[in-house]
Amino acid sequence: MEILKEEPLPPEVPTLVLPNTEDVLALGDRLDGVELIILDFPKFTDGRAYSQARLLRERLGYTGELRASGAVFIDQIPFLLRCGFDSFASAQKGFSEALDKARTLFSVVYQPTGDGRATANELRLQRRAAVAA
Amino acid sequence: MPDTHFYRYDAYDRALVGERIAQFRDQVRRRIAGELTEEQFKPLRLTNGLYLQLHAYMLRIAIPYGTISARQLRKLAEIARKYDRGYGHFTTRQNLQLNWIRLEDAPDALAMLAEVDMHAMQTSGNVIRNVTADHFAGAAVDEIEDPRIWCEIVRQWSTLHPEFSFLPRKFKIAITGSPNDRVAVRVHDVGLRLWRNGQGEVGFEVIVGGGLGRTPLIGKTLREFLPKDELLAYLEATLRVYNRYGRRDNLYKARIKILVHEIGVEKMREEVEAEYAATRNSALKLAPETIEGIARQFAPPPLRAKRTRVPEVEALKLENRAFALWLKSNVAPHRVAGHAIVTASLKPAGAPPGDASAAQMEGVADIADAYSQGELRVSHEQNLVFPHVAIESLPAVWRALDALGFAEANVGKITDIIACPGLDYCALANARSIPVAQSISTHFASLARQHDIGDLKIKISGCINACGHHHVGHIGILGVDRNGVELYQISLGGDVDFGNTALGSILGPAVEADKVVEAVDALVATYLEARIDGERFVDTYRRLGAQPFKESVYGNS
Ligand code: SF4
Numbered sequence: 001m002e003i004l005k006e007e008p009l010p011p012e013v014p015t016l017v018l019p020n021t022e023d024v025l026a027l028g029d030r031l032d033g034v035e036l037i038i039l040d041f042p043k044f045t046d047g048r049a050y051s052q053a054r055l056l057r058e059r060l061g062y063t064g065e066l067r068a069s070g071a072v073f074i075d076q077i078p079f080l081l082r083c084g085f086d087s088f089a090s091a092q093k094g095f096s097e098a099l100d101k102a103r104t105l106f107s108v109v110y111q112p113t114g115d116g117r118a119t120a121n122e123l124r125l126q127r128r129a130a131v132a133a
Numbered sequence: 134m135p136d137t138h139f140y141r142y143d144a145y146d147r148a149l150v151g152e153r154i155a156q157f158r159d160q161v162r163r164r165i166a167g168e169l170t171e172e173q174f175k176p177l178r179l180t181n182g183l184y185l186q187l188h189a190y191m192l193r194i195a196i197p198y199g200t201i202s203a204r205q206l207r208k209l210a211e212i213a214r215k216y217d218r219g220y221g222h223f224t225t226r227q228n229l230q231l232n233w234i235r236l237e238d239a240p241d242a243l244a245m246l247a248e249v250d251m252h253a254m255q256t257s258g259n260v261i262r263n264v265t266a267d268h269f270a271g272a273a274v275d276e277i278e279d280p281r282i283w284c285e286i287v288r289q290w291s292t293l294h295p296e297f298s299f300l301p302r303k304f305k306i307a308i309t310g311s312p313n314d315r316v317a318v319r320v321h322d323v324g325l326r327l328w329r330n331g332q333g334e335v336g337f338e339v340i341v342g343g344g345l346g347r348t349p350l351i352g353k354t355l356r357e358f359l360p361k362d363e364l365l366a367y368l369e370a371t372l373r374v375y376n377r378y379g380r381r382d383n384l385y386k387a388r389i390k391i392l393v394h395e396i397g398v399e400k401m402r403e404e405v406e407a408e409y410a411a412t413r414n415s416a417l418k419l420a421p422e423t424i425e426g427i428a429r430q431f432a433p434p435p436l437r438a439k440r441t442r443v444p445e446v447e448a449l450k451l452e453n454r455a456f457a458l459w460l461k462s463n464v465a466p467h468r469v470a471g472h473a474i475v476t477a478s479l480k481p482a483g484a485p486p487g488d489a490s491a492a493q494m495e496g497v498a499d500i501a502d503a504y505s506q507g508e509l510r511v512s513h514e515q516n517l518v519f520p521h522v523a524i525e526s527l528p529a530v531w532r533a534l535d536a537l538g539f540a541e542a543n544v545g546k547i548t549d550i551i552a553c554p555g556l557d558y559c560a561l562a563n564a565r566s567i568p569v570a571q572s573i574s575t576h577f578a579s580l581a582r583q584h585d586i587g588d589l590k591i592k593i594s595g596c597i598n599a600c601g602h603h604h605v606g607h608i609g610i611l612g613v614d615r616n617g618v619e620l621y622q623i624s625l626g627g628d629v630d631f632g633n634t635a636l637g638s639i640l641g642p643a644v645e646a647d648k649v650v651e652a653v654d655a656l657v658a659t660y661l662e663a664r665i666d667g668e669r670f671v672d673t674y675r676r677l678g679a680q681p682f683k684e685s686v687y688g689n690s
Contacts, residue, residue, distance in 0.1 A: 023377075045176055045259070046381055051373050051377050075177055079295040105152060106149060110294075121423050124423070124426065128426070
């Protein structure tokens, strides 16, 4: 298994490994001091961890490393990135090259998420405001 | 002057569709090269509209909120000719299906589609599907607000939604802007109904957990009144609850309706409201400028009031019975004086419901250009609608449609049948649907008789997945398999009119294919015998109950 991240954390970092059935909103102080959270994709078609990731990032303000593990494949990367994952454990061949490509695969996004990308709507409004000014 | 009166893609929309095709092209390449297994590839192709049927791949093209321009329809005809066998099939969800697509051609077909700002994204798969709307939207007399504005807002939000692209199951949303529901809001995963409250504000009633399929359920009201600008926040909350808690252990229990049924609508509401409370003031709240920007694109065409009594129309009505009947069943009132909404029937006697050849599509596009502001709608009843026709043009439109074979005066009548693809195409089918529809349609071909029988909706599904909506047919017909024999179970009393949504009840034992027409004939005869003042078939059924109908089909043993 290949773990991809620019700066891999030392193995002793405080880590939380969560099944995708875990209610992340009920973690309470289990989150304290945690620097790595590993979320699981038992099957790549099971998308519960996307919601967990967004709640951790956007609701609970978690800023540590968020790793996708399990059935994690190339074609999920754009979605994973947008939901706040920044680390990936994937056994798929070519995953690492695909990761770089995936960052620029879609120049347009429609949904506001915690990744901070400006949505098509926001860009439209900015453009209209610029024209009006 | 824009060439349409509905949403036009801008550079952002175009870029996204183009990038999506590039991604899919690479996925197809990797599949063909063996880098992707079929299991890995399946959800990828499904969310690009490519479905594997019995004999070949099928491409399901989205016609968002059922609105399409003449130019776009011509392109669909061109694609059908180039990559398919020269015809297409309009579905109950305002999509067009091409039944004979080759995998290696699919990206090129999608690229052609993108030339006219269309796509096939999310027409299959466990994602938020193409959002459907009232096919009379923007023209209906009873409309409070054009639902397509909201459909487009939802279309964008749901397209490649990063959190909701691997849901437990498919997710269908329908929106109506009229009190007379024409989209069946109560049989969708989420149905949205625009209405005006006591303070004069327009908002949504949010209905959740309806659906047909194996476990037909009527949707429940999740929220009476939702301010319009909070639509996306509320939908995101609902989808998040579903994504987290919807069942994934059993394919047949994975729709949101089962979740709502199992935990109860009160608990569902509590969960959704809690989630909504946490996100309602986020970036999901729609800025007035965003709503206005999209609403502006749906501004109605500049129709001038015209005379409503046109001598030529009156004369033709007297001299031609077919035209007179057509005016009655296929022409609906328009909100601008002197105009009408015309429905072209894709159900000529004996034909497969909803099919159109490339030449017919082009013919329809020409009529739309000449007489309907270049615009068309696809109805969930698998017909095509010209939303803006001047009454003085009705004779010309009727003649042109007649030449195409689409002037059958049967909209809402017994031969305006909804049928799923069934065993002729579908790998899941137990029985054929289309030939059953064809034989009923042939048997009841007489228009005078159809008009005498009045409004009667027959809906046919080839298996319990209920794509033909048999549960809500006044007469529902369901194909079942008994030891390799195709049999048909008949149910009565289904309905989808708002406030009247009802599921049909099974009449009795399933009958053989060659007995279906006989049975329908007996049901109709019973109704004609028993009806009183202006009752429709379904009203008589409700008044009398199943017994007399049962006896007419099975005898009184
Ligand atoms: S109802 Fe059954 S047979 Fe008909 S299209 Fe759906 S899955 Fe296929």
